[in-house]
Each structure stands twice: as structure tokens, then as C-alpha cells.
Amino acid sequence: MTAARFVTRATFCGNYWGAGKFTATVGDAGREAEVTKPRRVIPGVCYLITRRCSERRFFLRPDAEVTAIFEYLLAVLAKRYGIEVHAFVVMSNHYHLVITDTKGRLPDFQRDLNSDLARAINFHWNRWESFWAPESYSAVELLEDGDRISKIAYTLANPVKARLVNRVGRWEGATSAGMKFGRSRTVRRPEKFFGETMPETATLELTRPACSEVDDAGFDERLRQDVRRREDAANQRGGVMGMGAVMSQDWNDSPTSREPRRQLSPRIAAKNKWARIAALQRSAAWLEAYAVARAAFVGGERDVEFPYGTWWMCARLGCGHATC
Numbered sequence: 001m002t003a004a005r006f007v008t009r010a011t012f013c014g015n016y017w018g019a020g021k022f023t024a025t026v027g028d029a030g031r032e033a034e035v036t037k038p039r040r041v042i043p044g045v046c047y048l049i050t051r052r053c054s055e056r057r058f059f060l061r062p063d064a065e066v067t068a069i070f071e072y073l074l075a076v077l078a079k080r081y082g083i084e085v086h087a088f089v090v091m092s093n094h095y096h097l098v099i100t101d102t103k104g105r106l107p108d109f110q111r112d113l114n115s116d117l118a119r120a121i122n123f124h125w126n127r128w129e130s131f132w133a134p135e136s137y138s139a140v141e142l143l144e145d146g147d148r149i150s151k152i153a154y155t156l157a158n159p160v161k162a163r164l165v166n167r168v169g170r171w172e173g174a175t176s177a178g179m180k181f182g183r184s185r186t187v188r189r190p191e192k193f194f195g196e197t198m199p200e201t202a203t204l205e206l207t208r209p210a211c212s213e214v215d216d217a218g219f220d221e222r223l224r225q226d227v228r229r230r231e232d233a234a235n236q237r238g239g240v241m242g243m244g245a246v247m248s249q250d251w252n253d254s255p256t257s258r259e260p261r262r263q264l265s266p267r268i269a270a271k272n273k274w275a276r277i278a279a280l281q282r283s284a285a286w287l288e289a290y291a292v293a294r295a296a297f298v299g300g301e302r303d304v305e306f307p308y309g310t311w312w313m314c315a316r317l318g319c320g321h322a323t324c
Helices: 064-081 106-125 145-156 216-235 243-248 273-298 312-317
Strands: 007-014 020-026 031-034 045-052 083-090 094-101 138-142 184-188 201-205
Touching: 045 106, 045 145, 064 083, 064 094, 064 106, 064 184, 064 201, 083 145, 094 145, 138 145, 145 216
Parallel strands: none
Antiparallel strands: 007 020, 020 031, 045 094, 045 138, 083 094, 184 201
16 A cells, blocks of 8 residues: 555644645554645746755766757657746756746656656666655745746856856856747757657747746846846856866766755745745645645545645546636
């Protein structure tokens, strides 16, 4: 039996702002365990996505083959699952994406992207072990125009912030820094690993996120200024490693710096305090509604209605959910 079949009760104990614990009562002994909070998945949400390699190793070092694998899979899977790509960068041991999930298929997209990346790049390096660090997946909802501009700039400037290069355009790994919104490019299927069942070519398109308070020209100018501000601030900290040194690192090495531990892992990003508070309150209300519905379901009520945005219980078990 799976662990889910032993769950007899689920509860969310949180405060007014949405902080708290999601717990499940497991097994006949009634043991209570803290579990990962369910994630609301609805169409049209813009996210900053991050995933890190196991032990911070340089499995994603920007070799030409690694870059080709990432861009090909991103193009194929974005089209398959209705993902709009706004920005991306692949560092040596992690990647960032800014995307909009137009169809509410983010879990499927991330499952296939991370699984296929791991298998293809493990094949490239002739290794078999775990590729991604456990619990390293992060999906942060970006609420307003300014938040999207900020996180796109953060994504593009990541190699500069890390002092690898001094300008975003000098990073030679996979990045959208050289692409323009509304433009696309054709990427070919890498020669190794992928079979003929995969498309020979795919179109990688960069789209501007939907905005409510700024027009296209204003968005682009604010983004350009934010990127340049980040570059200038980072360059005040001294020299850079340079691409030659980056490429000379062994793919199985890792940084010598200590990894930050026990940091916050937010699911919402908003510079507007009141927008952030409102979003956190909506999240807390959703978690409470989910806990009530799940407790009814595991208690034997099969026609229970889950709150709008419930994904796993509905997509995998066929449960019903509210339409809005």
C-alpha cells in the first residue's frame, strides 16, 4: 500500500497570514506527521522556477551538449503543456525559469523537464546517481508587473551576480539574454540520447508576460534598466571568473563556499505589501478548504468537491473540484 492509503485525516493549522503546518494523521496508531503543503495549480499564473543539482555539483556546466539538451527540452515541453517562457538561464549547478502556466499543467511540465534533463545529462556524463538535490524545487508565484520584471532581471543577471561574467550577454550557457520578446528560434534534437519519437526540431519562443499596468515598451525599458542596475551593482564587487575558468571546472566538482541552510522557501513574491498579504490569506483559506475536502475523501466520501486549483487529487484520482 502507498502512504496515501493510510492517511485518515488532514488538517492545516495556520495563522491569518497563511503561515503554518499542514499535517496528516497516518495509520491505525493515529501518528500525526507534518507533510508537504499541497500546491494550488490554476491556469494563467506566472512563476519563477528554480531547481538545483545534487550536492551543488556542476552537472549543468555550460557545455554545448548540455545547452542543446536544455533548450531542446524546454522548447518541446513548453509547447506540449502550454507553458509561456519569459526568461531562462542555466548555471553550472542550477537553473531559473520565468514562465506562465497557461493551462494549469505546471506539475506535468516540471515532472517531464526535470526527469528528462536528469536522464539525458546523466547519459552525457556517463553517470547513474541522483541528479537533483532533494527538496530543491521552488515555484514562486509572481503577483504583479513589477514582480515579473524584477524576477526576469534576476534570472538574466544570475551569472553576473555570481561573478562569472560581467555582462549578461557574455554568459555562454543556456540563457534568454540574447532573445527578444515575440521572437523564436529553432532548436534541433541533440544527436545523443533522444530517439526518433521525439521531434527533429522544436521552436523555442520567448513571450512577454501579461501585464496590467505597463505597456510593452515600458516593460522592456524597465527590464533593461533593472538588468543594467544589477550588472553595475555586481561589478562593483570586483573581477569575474570568466568563461574559460567556468568551462575548466570538472563537472563533478562543487563550489567551495558553504551552502546556506534553513532559509525561507516562499511560494509568493510581491513587492506590494497588501497584494502579498491578500495572496497569503487566499492561500491559507485554500489550504483549509483542501484539508476539509481531503479529510472527507479519506473518510469515504467520494463525491466531495475539492477547492479550485486542486491538482493531484483531481488529475491523478479523478476527484471533482470547484470551477472557480
